[in-house]
Every structure is written in C-alpha cells, then in structure tokens.
Amino acid sequence: MTSELARRAGAYCRQWDMLPAEGTVLCAVSGGRDSMALLHILLRLTAGTGVTLAAAHFNHRLRPAADRDEQFVRDWCAGHGVPFVAGSGDVRAHAAGRGVEDAARQLRYAFLEETADRLGAERIATAHHRDDNAETVLLHLLRGSGLRGLCGIAPVRGRIVRPLLEISRGEIDDYVAENHIAYVEDETNGDAAYTRNRLRLEALPLLEALSPGCTGRIAAAGGLLREEEEHLQREADALLPPGDGREMVLPALTLSGQDPAMRRRLVRTMGQRLGVTLTRRQVEAVLGLGSGGMVCLPGNLCAVRQAHRLTVRKTEPLPPPLLLAFGRQRWGPWQVTLRRTPSPETWGPDTLALDASAGALTVGAWDGTGRLAVENGSRTLKRLFQDRGIPAERRGERPVLYAGGRPVAALGVAVDGDLTPRAGRPCLAVTFTPVEEKIKE
Numbered sequence: 001m002t003s004e005l006a007r008r009a010g011a012y013c014r015q016w017d018m019l020p021a022e023g024t025v026l027c028a029v030s031g032g033r034d035s036m037a038l039l040h041i042l043l044r045l046t047a048g049t050g051v052t053l054a055a056a057h058f059n060h061r062l063r064p065a066a067d068r069d070e071q072f073v074r075d076w077c078a079g080h081g082v083p084f085v086a087g088s089g090d091v092r093a094h095a096a097g098r099g100v101e102d103a104a105r106q107l108r109y110a111f112l113e114e115t116a117d118r119l120g121a122e123r124i125a126t127a128h129h130r131d132d133n134a135e136t137v138l139l140h141l142l143r144g145s146g147l148r149g150l151c152g153i154a155p156v157r158g159r160i161v162r163p164l165l166e167i168s169r170g171e172i173d174d175y176v177a178e179n180h181i182a183y184v185e186d187e188t189n190g191d192a193a194y195t196r197n198r199l200r201l202e203a204l205p206l207l208e209a210l211s212p213g214c215t216g217r218i219a220a221a222g223g224l225l226r227e228e229e230e231h232l233q234r235e236a237d238a239l240l241p242p243g244d245g246r247e248m249v250l251p252a253l254t255l256s257g258q259d260p261a262m263r264r265r266l267v268r269t270m271g272q273r274l275g276v277t278l279t280r281r282q283v284e285a286v287l288g289l290g291s292g293g294m295v296c297l298p299g300n301l302c303a304v305r306q307a308h309r310l311t312v313r314k315t316e317p318l319p320p321p322l323l324l325a326f327g328r329q330r331w332g333p334w335q336v337t338l339r340r341t342p343s344p345e346t347w348g349p350d351t352l353a354l355d356a357s358a359g360a361l362t363v364g365a366w367d368g369t370g371r372l373a374v375e376n377g378s379r380t381l382k383r384l385f386q387d388r389g390i391p392a393e394r395r396g397e398r399p400v401l402y403a404g405g406r407p408v409a410a411l412g413v414a415v416d417g418d419l420t421p422r423a424g425r426p427c428l429a430v431t432f433t434p435v436e437e438k439i440k441e
Contacts, residue, residue, distance in 0.1 A: 005175045006044050009163045013045065018123060018161035022050030026121040028112055029055045029077075031069040034127035036076070036183040037172045038164055042125060043080065045163075052083070056115045056124075058108040059088035062100070062188075069184050076182065085119070087111040101194065109160075116159065128153050128162045131169040134218040135199050146280065147229050152222030168216065236265045243273055247313040252291070255310055263287055267303075270312040276301050286310070294392035304392065321364030321402065324430065331363050334399060337431040344421035347429065352401055352409045354419040356426040362402040363430070366395055370407035373417035384413050399432055 013019045027042055029035045039055060046053045057073045059066050070086055077084035089111065095103035112124050133152045140149035155165050164172065176183065192198040207214050239254055239262075248270040255263055267286045271278040276299035278286075285295045289305035296302050297312075304311045322331045324338045340356065347353050354361070370381045379387075385395050390413070401409040409415040411432055421427035 005167060005171055006041050009041050009167065010045050012155075012166055013161070013163050016155045016161065018125070018156065018163055019045065019049075019051060020122045024052045024054055024119050024121040025123045025125055026112065026116045026119060027053060027055050027125045028108075028127070029057050029073050030127075030186070031057065031073045031076075031184040032127075032186055032189075033176050033181075033183045034129060034164070034169075034172055036181050037176050038125060038127040039076075039082070040179060040181050041163065041175075043082070054083040054085065054119055054121065056085045056087070056112055058111045059086060060091045060104050060108070061088055062091055062104070063186070065184070065187065069186075072182075072184050083119075085115050087115065101196070112160075122159060124160045126160060126162055127164055129164040129167050129169055129172060130219045131200070131204070131215055133165060133222055134215045135196055135204065137218050137222040138199060138203070139196065147225060147232075150222060151226035151229050152219065154226065166219075232262075232265060233269070236262065236269050239266060240269060240273075243270075245274070247311060248273055250310045252306075252308050252310060267310075267312075270310075271297065271299075271301065274301055274312060274314055275299060286312075296396075315396065318365040318396065321362045324361045324363055330435065331399070333435055334363075335433045335435055336363055336399070337433070339429050339431075340426055341429055342426050343424060344427055345429070349412065350433065351429055351431045352411060352415055353421050353427050353429045354401070354403075354409060354415060355421050356428055358403045358408060358419045358428060360403065361408075361428065361430065363399050364402060366398060366400045366407070366410065370400075372407070372409075372414050374414060375417065381407055381410060381413070384410070388413050401430060 019025060025042065025046065027035070027039050029039050039053075042053050055073065055077050057070055059070045074084055074086065076082075089107040091100060091104045091107055094107055115121075116124050137150055137152040140152075143149070153162060153165060155162055175181075188194065189197060190201070192201055204215055211217075239258070240248065240250060243249075250266060250270065255266060258266065264280075264283050264287070267283045268278050271282075276297065278297065282295075282297055286297075286303040286305075289295060289303065289310075291307050292305055294302055294304045300315050300317050301312055302315050304313070316333075318332045322329065322336075324336060326338050326340065328335055328337050330336070338361065344353065366381060366385075368382070371378045372381060372384060374384075381400075385392075385398075390398065398413065399411045400407050403419075407416075408419055409430075
C-alpha cells in the first residue's frame with residue numbers, strides 16, 4: 001500500500017500535469033490526516049527533482065486548538081526541511097451575510113494564492129480525495145445545481161491541483177497508519193451541525209449500505225459529467241463573438257437557432273465573460289425578453305433584447321439619491337447647480353426649472369415608477385421616455401428630480417405640469433453639467 005498509493009498519486013499527477021519539471025509547489029496543510037498524507041506523498045514525488053516543496057497553513061482562529069494545529073505543522077515542516085508559511089484571518093467578521101464555512105474557504109484560498117504569488121509557486125496542491133468529490137456532487141445535487149455543479153471537484157483549476165482526487169479516504173487512512181504519519185484531529189469534523197459533516201457521517205454510510213461502492217461511482221459520474229460540460233462549453237464559446245470586456249452582443253438568429261439548453265448556456269456565458277455568474281432565474285429572465293425589452297442583472301449588468309440581437313453590457317452605477325442644496329454639488333457624472341430665481345427665465349436643455357412650491361429637491365436615478373402631468377393629462381415616466389426615443393438601457397443614466405418622494409422632472413424628458421414655473425412667482429432652477437465638460441464661471 002505504501003509505495004502503491006504514492007505510485008498511483010504520481011501517475012495521476014503526470015496524467016493531469018500537476019507537478020512542474022522545476023520550480024515550487026505549495027502544499028496546503030491543515031495538519032489533519034488528509035493534508036499530512038498529501039505532504040508526505042509530495043515529499044516522495046519531488047525528492048531528487050527540480051521541484052521545491054513548500055507548505056502553507058491558514059489559521060482560521062475558529063477553534064480553541066487552532067494555534068496548536070499551526071504549531072504542529074510548523075514543527076513537522078521544520079523537522080523535514082520543508083519551507084513553511086502561516087497566515088490567519090478574521091473568518092467570523094468575513095462571514096457577515098454568508099456562512100462561516102464559505103467565508104473560511106474564501107479567506108483560505110485567497111491566502112494560498114497570495115502566498116503562491118510571493119513564493120513564485122507554479123502549483124498549489126490541496127488534499128481533496130475521492131470521498132470529498134462524491135460529497136461535493138451530492139451537496140450540489142441537493143441544492144438543485146445544474147450540470148456544472150454536478151461535475152464535482154476538478155483535478156486542476158488554474159494552478160490549484162488535487163493529486164489525491166482518485167484515492168479514497170480509507171486508502172489515505174491506511175497510508176497514514178503504515179507510514180506512522182503524525183497528524184492532528186479537527187474536533188469539528190464530528191459535528192453533524194455542519195451539512196457536509198452530516199453527509200459524510202450519516203448519509204454516505206447509509207448509501208454505501210444500500211449500494212456498496214457507490215461513493216466511488218458518484219465521484220466517477222462527476223468526472224464523466226465534467227467531460228460533457230467541457231464539450232458543451234466549447235460549443236457555446238464557438239458560437240459567441242468576442243467581446244470587449246464591457247459588452248457582449250449575440251445575433252438573434254444565433255440565439256434562436258439553438259435548443260433551450262444551449263440558449264441558457266449562451267446567456268450564462270455572456271454573463272461570465274463580463275464577470276458575473278447568473279442564476280437560473282436570471283438567465284430565464286433574459287431569455288423571457290422575447291424580441292424586445294431590458295432586464296437589470298447583478299454586477300451592474302443589463303441585458304437588452306432587440307429584434308436582431310441580444311446585448312449584455314456593463315453599466316456605470318449611479319450614486320444614491322442626493323438632497324440638493326443651493327449652489328454647486330457633484331452627483332455621479334454631473335455637476336448639479338441649484339439656484340432660486342424671482343421669476344421664470346429662458347432655460348437651456350441642460351436645466352430643469354420648477355415652481356418654488358416644489359420644496360426640497362433630491363436628484364437620483366429613475367426608480368422605474370412615477371407619473372408626470374402633461375398637456376393632455378398624465379403619462380408614466382416610462383411612456384415619456386419612450387416618447388422621447390430614449391432606449392430602455394439608457395434611462396437609468398438620466399437624472400431625475402424627486403420632491404416629496406415622487407418624481408417631478410427628468411432631464412431631457414419633462415417637468416411635471418403642476419410644477420411648471422409661473423410668471424411672477426419664484427422658481428427653482430437645476431442645471432446639470434457633465435463633469436468632463438469645462439465649467440463656465
């Protein structure tokens with residue numbers, strides 16, 4: 001077992017090009033059984049080669065024994081001549097609004113990437129094994145994940161490599177025992193309050209009792225699905241024109257010529273290329289636009305469907321509403337000047353003028369609501385934008401004035417008729433000057 005397991009791990013590394021011919025490999029080491037086995041195996045595989053092995057330990061400071069674990073790894077590495085780097089972070093503070101496990105993972109991987117950069121490491125090795133992979137597939141299945149989530153853990157992701165991914169937990173236990181490898185035990189591993197722990201401690205043993213060997217088959221199924229996923233993604237990439245990092249444009253005929261699964265993938269990939277992972281509901285909202293319309297998406301993206309194309313673009317977020325004071329102030333891309341005049345004047349297109357009875361004014365982006373009184377009754381702001389030929393994706397860029405919590409004017413669109421300046425009465429004039437233009441004194 002001792003030499004056979006190391007041999008298999010070495011063959012897997014060669015299959016996936018996990019170890020460079022020379023340079024540095026950074027091994028993530030918690031001090032637990034799996035990571036200590038990985039460190040021991042990598043020492044064997046890199047001995048006598050041009051590869052330098054270093055170890056990195058991230059102290060989450062979530063358990064009383066966290067400092068003990070760090071010292072254990074430090075001492076082990078010192079005794080075996082392995083360069084050691086430690087880091088820590090405030091996981092609980094980072095977990096605000098998200099789970100502690102997710103926060104810990106984010107901080108840990110950020111530390112590993114930063115450490116690898118500092119050391120010039122070409123690879124970061126983690127101790128994920130076959131059982132971890134099966135657990136991941138099941139967790140994603142329970143969460144209703146699509147094909148990508150059911151692929152499980154990838155052998156290689158960027159410079160992160162998993163040399164033990166086809167080795168079972170039981171085989172690792174045997175290797176540790178036969179080689180008398182010291183390790184520390186994370187007491188939270190037995191806490192069934194954590195979903196993954198409960199799956200490992202309760203669900204998988206039950207599934208194994210029902211269908212012996214299913215853990216390996218689940219992990220293998222994830223690998224097969226990964227191949228399917230990669231093939232489909234290559235097909236989608238070939239259909240998408242290159243973007244400029246700010247906008248993706250897809251011809252409508254290309255979109256309509258695909259089956260529903262590929263249409264979803266195309267929309268999802270457009271979002272990914274602009275740095276946003278879209279949910280299934282968001283993808284369906286984009287596809288539900290039909291031949292025209294717009295939908296706002298996370299990450300300051302908007303999707304605009306026109307007769308001949310679908311466009312997904314990044315938009316510049318506008319600042320929150322600003323209560324205007326007399327004089328000049330900055331709001332987003334505009335210099336806004338508010339002044340009070342004794343009677344109406346002749347205003348240019350860059351000024352909104354209202355009767356002084358409007359009271360305190362706030363400038364903000366259009367919130368999608370509101371009506372304005374016009375000559376022949378009243379119209380929604382949406383209808384007024386349409387009448388002025390302002391496309392849906394540009395309406396959020398127009399400054400809108402609010403009074404008493406409701407829209408009363410929109411630049412280049414209209415002023416509420418009930419607040420139109422009247423002769424002999426004071427009025428409020430709000431002038432908008434793009435900041436890139438030279439301000440006239």
